[in-house]
Amino acid sequence: MNWLDYSIVILYIAFFLGMGFFFKENKDSKDYFLGGKSMSWFPLSLSTMATQLSAISFISAPAFVGLKLGGGMKWLTFEFAVPLAMIFIMIVIIPPLFKSGVVSIYEFVEKRFSVSTRLVLSIVFQISRALATGVMVYAIAIILQAVLDIDFVYTILIISVITIVYSWQGGMKAVVWGDAIQMIILFAGLIICLYYGWNLLQENGGLPNGFDPERLQVINYNLGIGEGNEYGILPMLLGGLFLYASYYGCDQTQAQRLLSAKNEKTIKQLLLANGLLRFPVVLVYCTMGLVIGGLVSVAPDFFNEIALTTQKYFPEEYAKTGMKVDLMLPVFIIKYLPHGLIGILMVGILSAAMSSLSSTVNSLSAVTVEDFFNRGKVKLTNKKYMLISKASVVFWGVVCIASAFLFGGSKSAVIEIINAVSSVFYGPVLVTFVLAFFFKKG
Amino acid sequence: MNAGIISAVVVNLVLSKTMQQVFRVDLGIHVFWIWLNVTGVVISLVVAYAVSAFTKHVEVKAISNFNVKIKKEDFMIKEVYILLAFFIGILVFSYFIPVIFG
Numbered sequence: 172m173n174w175l176d177y178s179i180v181i182l183y184i185a186f187f188l189g190m191g192f193f194f195k196e197n198k199d200s201k202d203y204f205l206g207g208k209s210m211s212w213f214p215l216s217l218s219t220m221a222t223q224l225s226a227i228s229f230i231s232a233p234a235f236v237g238l239k240l241g242g243g244m245k246w247l248t249f250e251f252a253v254p255l256a257m258i259f260i261m262i263v264i265i266p267p268l269f270k271s272g273v274v275s276i277y278e279f280v281e282k283r284f285s286v287s288t289r290l291v292l293s294i295v296f297q298i299s300r301a302l303a304t305g306v307m308v309y310a311i312a313i314i315l316q317a318v319l320d321i322d323f324v325y326t327i328l329i330i331s332v333i334t335i336v337y338s339w340q341g342g343m344k345a346v347v348w349g350d351a352i353q354m355i356i357l358f359a360g361l362i363i364c365l366y367y368g369w370n371l372l373q374e375n376g377g378l379p380n381g382f383d384p385e386r387l388q389v390i391n392y393n394l395g396i397g398e399g400n401e402y403g404i405l406p407m408l409l410g411g412l413f414l415y416a417s418y419y420g421c422d423q424t425q426a427q428r429l430l431s432a433k434n435e436k437t438i439k440q441l442l443l444a445n446g447l448l449r450f451p452v453v454l455v456y457c458t459m460g461l462v463i464g465g466l467v468s469v470a471p472d473f474f475n476e477i478a479l480t481t482q483k484y485f486p487e488e489y490a491k492t493g494m495k496v497d498l499m500l501p502v503f504i505i506k507y508l509p510h511g512l513i514g515i516l517m518v519g520i521l522s523a524a525m526s527s528l529s530s531t532v533n534s535l536s537a538v539t540v541e542d543f544f545n546r547g548k549v550k551l552t553n554k555k556y557m558l559i560s561k562a563s564v565v566f567w568g569v570v571c572i573a574s575a576f577l578f579g580g581s582k583s584a585v586i587e588i589i590n591a592v593s594s595v596f597y598g599p600v601l602v603t604f605v606l607a608f609f610f611k612k613g
Numbered sequence: 614m615n616a617g618i619i620s621a622v623v624v625n626l627v628l629s630k631t632m633q634q635v636f637r638v639d640l641g642i643h644v645f646w647i648w649l650n651v652t653g654v655v656i657s658l659v660v661a662y663a664v665s666a667f668t669k670h671v672e673v674k675a676i677s678n679f680n681v682k683i684k685k686e687d688f689m690i691k692e693v694y695i696l697l698a699f700f701i702g703i704l705v706f707s708y709f710i711p712v713i714f715g
Contacts, residue, residue, distance in 0.1 A: 244714075247707055254696040254703075262687050291618065387714050389707040395645035403645070410647030413654050443692045450703050461714070592622065594646065598653020599618040606661060609683075 172319060172505075172513055179514030183521070184333055187349060191337030194345040199553045200274050200545075203342035203560050204537040206431045210347060212440035218350035219419070219428050219445050220452065221526035224357065226311045228456060229523045234496040236386065236457045237464020243386035245402040246457055250450045252411025256419060257446035259412065264420040265429060265438050267608040275541030276426045276604075283607040286546075292600060293542040296423055297535055299593030302578060304531045305571040309579025311524045315517075317484040318501040327575050330524050335568035338529045339561055343431055346529045353522035358452065360519030363512055364503065365459040371507060372462055375469045382461060417601035419445070423534040463503050477502050528571065536563035620660045622653070 197203040235242040273279050277296075281289035312326035337345050372378070395406035419425045419442075432438045467474050477498050482489040489495075504516045540560050545551050551559065 244707075244710055247703075247710075251700070251704065251707075254700040258688075258693050258696050261692060262683060288618070381715055384711060384715060387711040389710050390704075395648055401645045406645050406647050406651075410645075410650045413650040414647065417650070439690075439692050443695060446696045447699055450699075458714075595622055595649050595653055598650045598655075599622060599657040602654050602657040602661065603618060606658075 172517065173510050175510045176514030176517060179511070180517055180521070183518045184329070187333055187337050187525075190349060191340035191345050194341030194348070197342045197557065200537075200540075200556055200560070203557065204274050204427065204533065206343040206347055208431060209433055210344070210431045210437075211433065212437045212444060214347050214351040215428050215432060215437070216441045216444035216448065217354040218347040218526075218530070219425060219441065220448060221350035221354035221357070221522075222424055222428070222530040223418075223527075224354070224452070224523060225307055225527040226314075226520065226523045228453070229357065229361075229520060230311075230314060230497050230500050232453075233456050233460025233463065234499045236460035237462070238460075238467060238494075238496040238499050240492075243383075244389045244457055244461065245391060247389050247450075247453060248391075248402050248404060248407040249411065250453050251404070252408050253415055253449050254446040255408075255412050256415030257442045259416045260420040260429075261439055261442050264416070264604065264608070265435065265442075268420075268426065268604075269430065269432075269435055269438065273541075274427075274430070275538045276421065276423055276430075277538065277542055278546075280603060280607055281546075283610075284603075288603065289542065292596075292603065293538055295593060295596055297538060299596075300424070300531055301535060301567060301570045302574045303593065304528055305574030305577075306579050308524055308528060308571065309575040311520060312575070313484075313579070314497060314501055315520065317480050317498060318505045319517075324576075327572065327579075330521060331528065331568060331572045331575070334525045334528045335532060335565060338532050339564045339568070343427070343533060346533045347428070347431065349529055350526045353526040356515070356522045357519050357526075358455070360516045361452075361455050361459055363508070363516065364500065365455060365462060367507055367512075368459060368462040368466055368503065372466045372469070375466065378465050378469065382465060386461065386464070413601055414597050417597040421600050421604045423538050424530050427534050427537060428530075460499075463499060466503075467499065473503070473506065476506060532564050532567045532571065535567040536560055539563045539567070618657055620656055 201208055232246055236244055236246050268276065268279065271279055271282070275293070277289045277293040280292060308327055308330055309323070312323035312330070315321060315326050316323040337349060341349075391403050392405075393400040393403035395401060395403045395410075420429075429438050429441065432441060467477065478489070478494045480498050480502055481493070481495045485495045501520075504513060508516060537560075540551075540556065540563055544559050545556065
C-alpha cells in the first residue's frame with residue numbers, strides 16, 4: 172500500500188463518519204431501529220445482501236472454489252434454495268409479522284407463547300451473534316495483518332470503532348445506507364479482481380487443459396449422509412430452504428430490514444430483489460475464485476508467495492497443509508493490482524466486515540432494549556428509550572471487540588460449542604414462529 | 614413450545630460434527646450439517662404438537678383482531694412466478710457449468 176491507497180481508506184472512513192452525523196436525528200424506536208418505517212426496497216435489498224455477505228464470501232468462498240482441496244463450484248449449491256425461501260417468507264412469514272408492528276421479532280413469540288420462550292430465543296441470538304461477529308472481525312484483521320504487515324490490533328479497532336460510531340449516531344438509516352454503499356464497493360471489487368485475474372491468466376499462457384473438471388461440477392446427487400458426502404442437491408434444497416427461511420425471516424438482523432420497509436409491497440420487492448440478485452453475485456465471486464485459483468497453478472511465484480506468507484504468519488497451518496488458502500485473494504490483490512485499486516479493494520474488505528458488524532450491533536441493541544427494558548406493561552418514555560438504545564449500541568460494540576480479542580485466536584471449546592448451538596437453532600426458531608402465527612391452541 | 618425447541622436442539626447437537634469433535638466422541642454418525650436444519654424443524658414440530666395434545670388445559674393466548682390465513686390465491690402473484698422460474702433457471706445453468714466453463 173502506498174499514499175494513494177491509504178488516502179482512499181482514509182476518505183472512506185471520513186465519509187462513513189460523516190454519514191452517521193447526517194442521519195443523527197432519531198426521535199424514537201421506529202426511527203432508530205426501523206429507519207422511520209420509510210425505507211424503499213433498493214437500499215434495503217442491498218443492505219440485506221451486504222449483511223449476509225461477510226469476509227467469508229469475499230475471501231474464503233473464492234479460496235474454496237479455486238484452491239481448497241475438495242472444493243469447487245459446488246459452493247453454488249448453497250444458493251439453490253434462496254428463491255424458494257424468499258417465496259416462503261413472502262407468503263407465510265411477512266403478513267403476520269409486519270402487521271403485528273413489533274420492533275424485536277421475539278416480542279411476537281411472547282404474545283402467543285410464554286415469556287420464557289421469548290427470552291430463550293432472544294438470549295441465544297444475543298450471545299451467539301455477538302461472539303460470532305467478534306470472531307469474524309478478528310479473522311479479517313489477521314488476514315490483513317499477513318498481507319499489509321499492520322498489527323491486527325489496529326485493524327480490529329479501526330473496523331469496530333468506526334462502525335460503532337456511525338451506527339450509534341445514525342441508527343438504522345445510517346446502517347442501511349452504509350450497507351448499500353458497502354455492497355456496491357464490494358461488488359466493484361469483485362469485478363476488478365475477476366478482470367485482472369482473467370487477463371493475468373491469459374498472459375501466463377492460460378490453462379493448458381482448461382479448468383479442473385472436478386472443480387466445475389456443481390450438482391452432486393449424494394444424500395449428505397455418511398463421511399465425505401457433502402453438497403448433495405437434495406440436502407442443499409431442503410436444508411437450505413429451512414435455513415434461509417429462518418435466517419432471512421426469523422432472525423433479528425435480517426427481519427429488522429424487512430420491518431423497516433414502508434409497506435408490504437416494498438417487502439415483496441425487497442425479497443424478490445434478494446432472491447434474484449444473490450445468485451449472480453455469488454456466481455461472480457465463485458468464478459473469480461476459479462480464475463485466480465487457476466492463476467496459482469500456472470504462476471509459480473504467486474504460489475510461492477502464498478506459501479511464504481503462510482509460513483511466516485500461520486506456521487501451524489504451514490506445517491499441516493503447506494498453505495492457508497484464505498490468503499489467495501489478499502495476496503493476489505497486493506501482488507498484482509496497481510496502486511489505487513489496492514486501496515479500493517482494501518476498502519472492499521473493510522466494507523465486508525463493517526456491513527455485517529453494523530447490522531449486528533444495531534439489531535443486538537434493538538433486541539436488548541425491547542426484550543429486557545421495554546417489556547411488560549410499563550413502556551419507556553421516548554427520551555429514556557433513546558438513551559438506553561444508544562448505550563446498548565456502544566455496549567454491544569464493545570462486547571464484539573472484546574470477543575474479537577479474547578476468542579478470535581483461540582480454538583476454545585466454549586466458542587465451538589456456542590457456534591454449534593446457534594447453528595442448530597435455525598430449525599426450531601422457524602417452527603416457533605410459524606406455530607406462533609398459525610397454531611390455534613396454546 | 615419450549616419442549617419442542619429444547620428436544621430439537623439437543624438431538625441436533627448430538628448429530629453435530631463439531632460437538633463430536635469437541636468431546637472427542639465418534640458416534641459413527643456423519644451427517645452433512647445442512648441436514649440439521651431439517652431435523653430441527655421436524656423434531657420441534659412433532660414434539661410441540663405432541664406436548665400440546667397431552668396438555669389439554671393450557672390457556673390459549675390469542676391476539677385480538679389478529680387472524681391470518683394462507684389462501685391459495687396468495688401464491689398466485691407475479692413475484693412467486695418469477696422466483697420459481699429463476700429457481701429452475703439457476704438449476705439448469707448450474708447443471709451446464711462444466712460445459713460452459715470447460
